[in-house]
Amino acid sequence: MARFVRWAAWGAIAALVVAGCSGGSKDETDDGGKATAPDSPAASSGPPASLTGQKLDWGRCEGSSARGSGWQCATLKTPLDWSKPEGRTIDVALVRARSSGSGSERLGSLLFNFGGPGGSGVDTLPSFAPGYGTLRERYDLVSFDPRGVGRSEGVRCRSDKEIAAAETLDATPDTPAEERAYFQDADSFGQGCEKAAGELLSHVSTTDTARDMDLMRQVLGDTRLNYFGISYGTELGGVYAHLFPKNVGRLVLDAVVDPTAGAVGHARNQAEGFQRALDNYLKSTGQDPEKGTRKIADLLERLDANPLPASSGRRLTQTLAVIGIVLPLYSEASWPSLTSALKEAEEGDGSGLLVLADTYNERDSSGGYGTTSHSQRVISCLDDKQRPTADETREILPEFEKISPVFGPYLAWDTAGWCHDWPVKGQYDTPRVSAPGAAPILLVGNTGDPATPYEGARKMADGLGEDVGVLLTWKGEGHGAYGSGSDCVDSTVDAYLIDGKVPQDGKVCS
Incomplete structure (x- = not known):
């Protein structure tokens, strides 16, 4: 079972395109009274001087x-348990490229998170850095593997x-036997994570x-945090702003997560987003979206049996x-690969879609898999308090099938299977992102984004609070906007990060 990248696996997309002040503020009461993870006084007081x-x-x-x-690479020591900041520490891996500028031109560090959750910043930043040349003139470019990821106590x-x-299992079970196998696999995965991660499993939250x-x-010597979060990295940025509003410097959130959506809400958003992207893809090839979708759904139905x-x-x-169809929808540049793969499948050859699925699943030619x-899963299941049941999935299934006969069934069942019988409890229904008093934060929403649909950007801006969230809209396709071909987007983001120029809320780039 492989969830649609909760908020994108940028490394897989890149591979596909190539191939074809100190301390934090105390938390306020959560808006709407939703259940959230408590912040302990110890955590709010900040880490000891031995760490800072x-x-x-x-x-x-x-x-x-x-x-x-x-x-250059380095290792940061950080508390395993932030409620016990003077206790056991874990290692967090960092990577940086020093600024090409000097003296007064240098603005400090710009920290990146590329999404997932689960993506390696140590691997991803060097791949994307050629597109950040303007930013590097003024900033050290820095990223990291979050706790539980890659070189930072990564979990397998x-x-x-x-x-x-597990890949042979039906992720949209049609029979009692398939359903038992689906949930048994979910149980087995959770048990494997508990065995591998141990105590860390309860300390990898956003x-x-x-x-x-x-x-x-x-530790990097910055008075305020300058940050560029993409996809899931936007949720991480919103949570940071809530915890440390006075420490917010220049924050860009691109491909913005809807902070008001729980487990089912995110699945519904993605069903709508990926179907919208599929419709746009089909239109680009001269097909009627409804008929084209029905044709793909019929192919999937045949594959279920044969x-x-x-x-x-x-x-x-x-x-x-389904996974093979999902991946190229993350980038308009990858749409041609979807066309050829679907054509092959209609002719009886599954090779093209299988290659796309393997890229998404990080499967190499020798049968080895990555661990993103x-x-x-360990991060999102610690974050997510909601645990939908199989019965609840059956109730939402008709709605999801109506939204998208291609993606809806998979995403509906995923709500129940992803964190089924997980060894540790989730922390909140939805993340807390309100950040009163923070400096303006720039959010970039793409109207054609499949994985983090555009509507979430406005909700994040509203959640951050008045005079904090500033929304920039791009009328484009694919997941994320900066570096995707819009001079308007790139120049607006650069002016904000380099010169501190905040655009008017609601600015639109065509």
Whole structure:
């Protein structure tokens, strides 16, 4: 089982395109009275001087895409449990490229999170840095692997063999036997995560990582945090702003998560977003969206009973086909790969869609798998308090099927299977992002975004509060806006980050 990237796996998308002040404020009462994770007094008082005064030993990066070209890596010590800041510590991996500017031109550090949750910033930043040349003239570019991810106590919940076996399961179960297998696999995954992560499993939340970020700010020597969050990184940025409003510097949130949506709400948003993207894709190829969607849904129905052979000797199942269709919708540049893969599948060859699914699932040619989805699950299941049941899924299934016969069933069942019988309780129904008194935060919403639909950007702006959230809209396609071909978006974001020029709320880039 592989959830649509909760908020995108940018590394997979990039691979596809190439191939074709200190301390935080005390929390206020949550808007709307929703259940949230409490913040302890110990956590609010901040970390000890032994941590805030630590000196980072920047050196050569080993075993990552950051080797050479001026990249440096270091390890930050941070509390395992932020309610006990003087207790046991864990390691958080950092990467940076020093600013190409000097003296008064330098503005400090610009911290990046590229999404997931579960994405490696140590690997991703070097890949995307060529597009950040203007920003690097004024900032050190810095990113990190959040706790529980990659080189920061990364979690691996099952073996490659077990992952491959799980891929054969039906993620939209139609029979009692398929449903039992689906939930048994979910239980097995959670047990594997508990065994692998141990005590860490209860300390990988978005709130924990936001506190790590404020420690990074202090250790890096910045009075305020300058930050660029993409996809899930926008939720992380919103949580940071809520916890540390006085420490907010220049924050950009691109491809913005809806902070008002719980587990079912996010699934519904994505069903609508991916169907909207599919409609736009179909229009671009001269097809009627309704008829084109029905054709794809019919293909998936056939695959449910009869998986297609692929050149690799494996078979394309219904579940893998859905994942294969999802991936190229993240980027308009990848739409041609979807056209060719669907054509092959209609002709009886599942190879194209299987390659796309493997890219999304981080499966290499030797059958090895990455662990982004493992980290993604342990983080999101600690965040999410909601645990929909199978019965609740059956109730929403007709609605989801109506929204999208292609993606709706998968996303509806995912609400029940993703954190089924999870070993630790979730922390909140929805994240707290209100940040009264914070400096203006720039949000960038893309009207064609499939994974974090545009409507969420306005809700985040409203949630941050009056005079804090400033919305910039791009009428474009794909997941994220900065660096996607709009000079208007790029120049507006650059002017904000470099010159502190805040655009008018509601500005639109066509």
